[in-house]
Amino acid sequence: MQTLKKKLTEQVLRTSGVNVRKCMRCGKCSGSCPSYEEMDYHPHQFVYMVERGDVDALMKSNYRCLSCMACVERCPRGVAPAKLIEAIRLMVVRQQGQNHLKADQIPALLDKDLPQQAIVSAFRKYSK
Amino acid sequence: MQKIGVFVCHCGTNIAGTVDVHAVAEALKNEPGVVFSTEYPYMCSETGQNIIKNAVRENGLTGAVICSCSPRMHEVTFRKAATAAGLNPYMLEIANIREQCSWIHKDMPTGTAKAIVLGKAAVAKVNLNVPLTSGESPVTKRALVIGGGIAGIQTALDIAEAGFEVDIVEKSPTIGGKMAQMDKTFPTLDCAACILTPKMVEAAQHENIKIYAYSEVTEVKGFVGSFTVKIKRKARYVKENICTGCGDCTKKCPQKKIPDEFNLGMNNRSAVYIPFAQAVPKVATIDPEHCTMLKTGKCGICAKVCTANAIDYTQQDEYIEEKYGAIVAATGYNPITLENFDEFAYSRSPDVVTSLEYERILNAAGPTDGKLVRPSDGVHPKTIVFIQCVGSRDTTGCGKQYCSKVCCMYTAKHAMLTREKYPDTEVYVFYIDVRTAGKNFDEFYRRAVEDYDVHYIKGMVGKVAPMADGKLMVQASDLLLNEQLHIYADMVVLATAIEPDKSARSLATMLTASMDTNDFFTEAHAKLRPVESPTAGIFLSGTCQGPKDIPETVSQAGAAAVKVIGLLVKNKLTCNPCVAHSDEQLCNGCSSCEKVCPYGAISYSDKEFRMPDRTTATRRVASVNAAVCQGCGACTVTCPSGAMDLDGFSNRQIMAEVDAICR
Numbered sequence: 001m002q003t004l005k006k007k008l009t010e011q012v013l014r015t016s017g018v019n020v021r022k023c024m025r026c027g028k029c030s031g032s033c034p035s036y037e038e039m040d041y042h043p044h045q046f047v048y049m050v051e052r053g054d055v056d057a058l059m060k061s062n063y064r065c066l067s068c069m070a071c072v073e074r075c076p077r078g079v080a081p082a083k084l085i086e087a088i089r090l091m092v093v094r095q096q097g098q099n100h101l102k103a104d105q106i107p108a109l110l111d112k113d114l115p116q117q118a119i120v121s122a123f124r125k126y127s128k
Numbered sequence: 129m130q131k132i133g134v135f136v137c138h139c140g141t142n143i144a145g146t147v148d149v150h151a152v153a154e155a156l157k158n159e160p161g162v163v164f165s166t167e168y169p170y171m172c173s174e175t176g177q178n179i180i181k182n183a184v185r186e187n188g189l190t191g192a193v194i195c196s197c198s199p200r201m202h203e204v205t206f207r208k209a210a211t212a213a214g215l216n217p218y219m220l221e222i223a224n225i226r227e228q229c230s231w232i233h234k235d236m237p238t239g240t241a242k243a244i245v246l247g248k249a250a251v252a253k254v255n256l257n258v259p260l261t262s263g264e265s266p267v268t269k270r271a272l273v274i275g276g277g278i279a280g281i282q283t284a285l286d287i288a289e290a291g292f293e294v295d296i297v298e299k300s301p302t303i304g305g306k307m308a309q310m311d312k313t314f315p316t317l318d319c320a321a322c323i324l325t326p327k328m329v330e331a332a333q334h335e336n337i338k339i340y341a342y343s344e345v346t347e348v349k350g351f352v353g354s355f356t357v358k359i360k361r362k363a364r365y366v367k368e369n370i371c372t373g374c375g376d377c378t379k380k381c382p383q384k385k386i387p388d389e390f391n392l393g394m395n396n397r398s399a400v401y402i403p404f405a406q407a408v409p410k411v412a413t414i415d416p417e418h419c420t421m422l423k424t425g426k427c428g429i430c431a432k433v434c435t436a437n438a439i440d441y442t443q444q445d446e447y448i449e450e451k452y453g454a455i456v457a458a459t460g461y462n463p464i465t466l467e468n469f470d471e472f473a474y475s476r477s478p479d480v481v482t483s484l485e486y487e488r489i490l491n492a493a494g495p496t497d498g499k500l501v502r503p504s505d506g507v508h509p510k511t512i513v514f515i516q517c518v519g520s521r522d523t524t525g526c527g528k529q530y531c532s533k534v535c536c537m538y539t540a541k542h543a544m545l546t547r548e549k550y551p552d553t554e555v556y557v558f559y560i561d562v563r564t565a566g567k568n569f570d571e572f573y574r575r576a577v578e579d580y581d582v583h584y585i586k587g588m589v590g591k592v593a594p595m596a597d598g599k600l601m602v603q604a605s606d607l608l609l610n611e612q613l614h615i616y617a618d619m620v621v622l623a624t625a626i627e628p629d630k631s632a633r634s635l636a637t638m639l640t641a642s643m644d645t646n647d648f649f650t651e652a653h654a655k656l657r658p659v660e661s662p663t664a665g666i667f668l669s670g671t672c673q674g675p676k677d678i679p680e681t682v683s684q685a686g687a688a689a690v691k692v693i694g695l696l697v698k699n700k701l702t703c704n705p706c707v708a709h710s711d712e713q714l715c716n717g718c719s720s721c722e723k724v725c726p727y728g729a730i731s732y733s734d735k736e737f738r739m740p741d742r743t744t745a746t747r748r749v750a751s752v753n754a755a756v757c758q759g760c761g762a763c764t765v766t767c768p769s770g771a772m773d774l775d776g777f778s779n780r781q782i783m784a785e786v787d788a789i790c791r
Contacts, residue, residue, distance in 0.1 A: 024521060026560040030605035031590030032471070036612040044607060074471055074590060076522040 008091065009053040016087035020051040022077045027073035028082045035115070038064040043071040043081040050084050058088050059095075067121030086121065130255050133164040133189040134247065135180055137171035137196035139226055144169075145547060146230040146239040149282055152195060155244045159251040163187055172202050177209040181465055184213035191219045191254040195247050197226040216259035218705065223250035250522040252788035256781045260705035265755050267353040267701055268453040271692050272297065274345055275458035278324060278678060279670025279685045281331050281697055283456050284723060286689030288336035292696045295450065296331065297359055298341045299631065300389075302407035305460055309390065309484060311491040314541045315572035321406060321493075341409055344466040344631075347448070348455070348638040349728050350771035351758055352665030353701045355452045363443040365414035366400070371438035373410035375402055377430035386418045390497075391488050394503060400430045404493060412438070430472065454692045457649055457661070458669040458685070459632045464519045468526035472518065476505040477594040482624045483535065497678020500550055502619055504598065509618030512546060513602045514539050514557040515589045519625035521560070529626045531648060533675035535623035536563045540576040542621065547580040556583045556615060558604050566677070585613070589783045592620050601617075601744050624643055632672055640726050649673050659688040664758075667691050675697055707757035707778035708764060710750040712737075715769035717748035719770055721763035729756035730763060 013020070029043035036042055040061040041049065048059055065085040072080040110119065133314040134156045134447050137142035149167045157165040164187045168176050171194060183189060192215065197683045199222040207217035227245040233239040269387060271287050272282045276298030284294040310320035313425045331337050340359055347358035379731075381398035389398040390404050399418040402410060414422065414430070421427040421441055431439040463484050466474040474480045479502050494499035516535055518748070519527030526719050536559070543555045557576075562584070576582045587605040595601050595616070602615040621712075628647045636643045641661040642650040649668050652660040659668050669688040670681040695701075710721070712735065729752055750771070752763075763772040764779065773779055 022523070024560060025607070026517065026521075026586035026588040027586070027607040028590055030476070030607070030612060031558075031603060032587045033590065033612065036605075042605070042610065045610075070303065070590070076517075076524060078524045079166035100147065 005053050008055045012055050012087045016083040018080050020047050020081050023047045023079045028074050032070040032074045035066045046081045046084045059092050066117040094103050130161040130162045130191045131163045131189050132191040132254050133183045134193045136167040137771045138169040143226050143230045146233055147243045148240040151240050152243045156247045161255045162688050164582050164728040171196050172205055180209050181213040184215050193221050193250040195223040195225045219257050220258040221250045221254050223247045248788040249785040252784040255779045262705045263703040264700040265353055265703050267698050268451045269696050270452050271454045272452040273456045276303030276458055278307040280680045281687045282457035282685035283669045283689045284337050286686050287692050290332045290693045293336050295338045297343050301342045301413040302403045311487050314537045315568045325406040331410045353453050357450055361380050361446040363445050365411045366439045367440055368411050370436050371411035372436050376433045377412055380429050380433045391495045391520050392485050420760045454665050454695050456667045456669050456688050457672050459629045459672040461671040462628040464627050468681045471591045473592040473594055482622050486621045509555045511554045512619045514621045516559045516623045518622040532625045534677050539623050540573045543582040544576045544580050555624050558585050558589050639666050704759050706759040707754045708752045708772055708774045711771045712749045714769050715749040716769045720766045724762045724766045727756050727758050729753045
C-alpha cells in the first residue's frame with residue numbers, strides 16, 4: 001500500500017512537473033481560487049497533500065477545480081497547484097483503464113455537474 | 129635556481145578529510161626547485177608559522193608554497209611570517225586546496241590528485257617569481273558620502289566628529305531620504321522627523337561637513353586614498369547661498385498642479401518648491417520641466433516676489449572636481465513598482481495604497497494633514513486590510529526573492545497607530561510569517577494583537593476587487609481555519625517590497641564595486657567585513673547593502689564611519705607591488721590598454737627609439753603609472769602585441785602554471 005502511494009505521488013510529480021517543496025505556505029492560491037467553496041480540498045491543501053504523499057484522497061475528490069489557473073498565475077513561488085490537479089485527473093483516467101480515450105467517446109462520459117472549464121481543460125490534452 | 133619549501137596544511141579535517149596531505153607533501157618533493165616539504169595540522173597557528181620561519185632560515189629557502197585555504201583567508205598571515213624569516217613576501221604563493229579542492233570533492237583519490245596538481249602549479253609559478261617591493265601612496269584626508277538619507281547623514285556625522293572633512297552628495301533637493309517621509313518609527317513609536325531633523329541640522333551646521341544637495345556623482349577616478357570625483361551640481365535656478373527659504377515664491381507660483389514627490393504624488397506642489405518644512409538646505413528649487421518661465425520665457429513671478437533676489441533663470445549645471453581618500457555608498461532604497469501585481473488593484477483604485485503612501489497619510493505634514501481618510505472620497509475608512517509580502521519572497525520574477533525585512537514591523541506599527549487614533553476602525557493583517565527578530569520587536573507585534581485587537585490572519589490575499597459602491601472586496605485565505613474570506617474593506621494597504629535605488633548600479637560601475645543579482649552592494653566578507661566593499665576604499669552604509677531598519681542602518685553607518693576613519697588617519701598606504709608595465713619594444717601604440725584600464729593608470733607618449741640601422745624613430749608607446757595601477761590585469765589580456773605584463777602574475781608565470789597542470 002505504502003509503495004503504491006509512493007508510486008502514485010511520484011507519478012503526479014513527474015506528470016505535473018511541479019516542485020511542491022518550493023511552496024512557502026502563504027495561501028495565495030486559496031485566496032485566489034474562485035471555486036474554493038465547491039471543493040473538499042483547497043489549492044494550498046493540494047500542494048501539501050502531494051508533498052506528504054496523500055494522493056489517493058485527492059484522486060477521490062478533485063473534479064470541482066475549474067482549471068482556471070488563477071493559483072498558477074498568482075503563486076509567488078511558481079508552484080502551480082492546479083497542475084497537480086490536472087496530473088491527478090490524468091491518473092484517475094489511467095487507473096480506470098481509459099488511457100487511450102478517444103475524443104468522440106467523451107460526450108457519453110460527461111457528468112452534468114462537471115464545470116465547463118474543467119471539460120475545456122480536459123480537451124487540452126487531446127488537442128495534439 | 130630557486131630553493132622552494134612546500135608546506136601542506138591539514139586545516140583539521142577540512143582539508144585532511146578529503147585530501148591525503150602526506151601524499152601531497154611527498155609528491156611535491158620531487159618538483160623542480162623543491163628542497164623541503166612538510167605537512168602540519170594548522171599551518172596558520174603560531175607553531176605552523178614557526179615551521180615556515182625555521183624552514184626558511186635552516187634551508188635558505190628562496191621561495192615558499194603553502195597548500196592551504198584561499199589566499200583571501202591567510203595569504204597576508206603567511207606572507208608576514210615569510211617576511212619575518214627574511215623572505216620577500218612576494219616569493220610566497222598559496223595553492224588553494226581547501227575552497228577549490230577539499231570542500232568541493234567527496235572522495236580522497238580525486239581530492240588528493242587535484243591537490244597535487246594545484247601544488248605543482250604553485251611551485252611552477254614560484255620558480256619564476258621575483259622579489260617585489262611595495263611602494264607607498266598618500267591619503268587624501270577627506271571622505272565622500274554618496275546619499276543623504278539617515279545612513280549617509282550618520283556616517284558623515286561620525287567621520288566629521290573624528291575631525292575629518294566629509295562631503296555628502298544627495299541627488300534630491302534636500303537631505304533626509306526615506307526616513308524624512310516616515311511618520312513614526314518602530315518599536316518606540318517616536319516621530320521620525322523629531323529624531324531625524326536635528327541630525328539633518330547638525331550635519332548642515334557641522335564645520336567638517338559640506339552638503340552637495342541636488343547633485344550627482346558623474347565620474348570617479350583613482351584608487352583608495354586618492355579618488356578624484358566629478359560632481360554634477362544640478363541647476364536649481366535659485367541661488368542656494370542667498371535664498372532664505374521663506375517660501376513666498378512657492379505660494380505665488382502659478383504652476384500648482386505638479387505631483388508632489390515628497391507626498392508620493394498624493395497632492396500637488398508648485399513648479400518652484402521646497403520639498404518639506406524642515407528641508408536641509410532649506411532653499412527653493414525650480415523644477416525646469418514644469419516652470420513656465422524656463423519653458424516659454426513668459427512668467428517670472430517668483431523672481432518678482434523674491435525679496436532676496438535669489439532666483440536666477442540663467443543658472444546652468446555646474447561640475448566640480450574633488451579629491452577624496454575614501455568613498456561611502458549610502459544610496460538607499462525605494463519601494464518596488466506594482467505593475468506586476470494587478471490582482472491587488474493598485475492601479476485601479478486610489479484606495480489601494482502602498483505602505484509608504486499610508487505613512488504620508490498618517491503624517492501631520494502629509495497630503496491629508498494627518499487625518500486618516502480614503503484618497504478617493506475623503507471619507508474616514510472603517511475597515512482597513514493590510515497585505516504583507518507584496519513582491520517580497522517572490523521567486524517567479526514578478527517581485528523580489530528576498531524578504532524585505534522591515535514590512536512586518538511597519539505593518540504592525542501602521543495597524544497599531546490606526547487602532548490607537550481611530551478605535552472604530554477594524555484592521556486586518558494578512559501575513560505569511562510574522563518576522564520580528566530584533567530587540568523589543570516581537571513584544572511590539574504582540575501589543576498590536578493583544579492590546580490593540582488587530583486581526584492577524586495567517587493567509588494571503590488572492591485578489592482585491594473594486595466594487596461599484598466604492599468598497600474593495602478582498603478575497604483571501606485563512607489557512608488556520610481553512611476558509612476563504614471575503615472582506616469588504618474601505619482601504620487596502622500593500623506592504624510593498626523594497627529594492628536598491630536605481631542609481632546604485634551606475635554608481636557601482638563608477639566605483640568598480642561589486643553588486644549581487646538584486647543590485648545590492650556586495651560586502652567584502654558577509655560576516656567579518658560587512659561594511660566594506662571588496663574594492664579598497666569603498667565602504668557601504670545602510671540599505672544599499674541589504675534591507676535594514678533604522679536602528680540597523682544607524683549601526684552600520686557608524687561602523688562604516690569607523691572604517692573610513694581608520695583609513696583616513698593613515699598618512700601613507702602601502703601599494704600593491706603587483707602592477708602592470710609595458711615593454712616599449714613590443715608596444716605598437718594601439719591604445720587598447722588605455723581604453724580598458726578602469727583606473728586611468730595608462731598613458732601614451734611619443735618616444736624616440738634607436739633602430740638597427742642607427743637611425744632613430746619616434747613611436748607612440750604606453751606607460752603605466754604604478755601608483756595608480758591596481759593590478760587587475762585587464763590591460764595584459766587586451767594587449768594584442770603582448771607588451772603589457774603584470775608583476776607577480778606575469779604571462780610566463782601563468783603559462784608555467786598551466787603547463788604544470790597539463791603535464
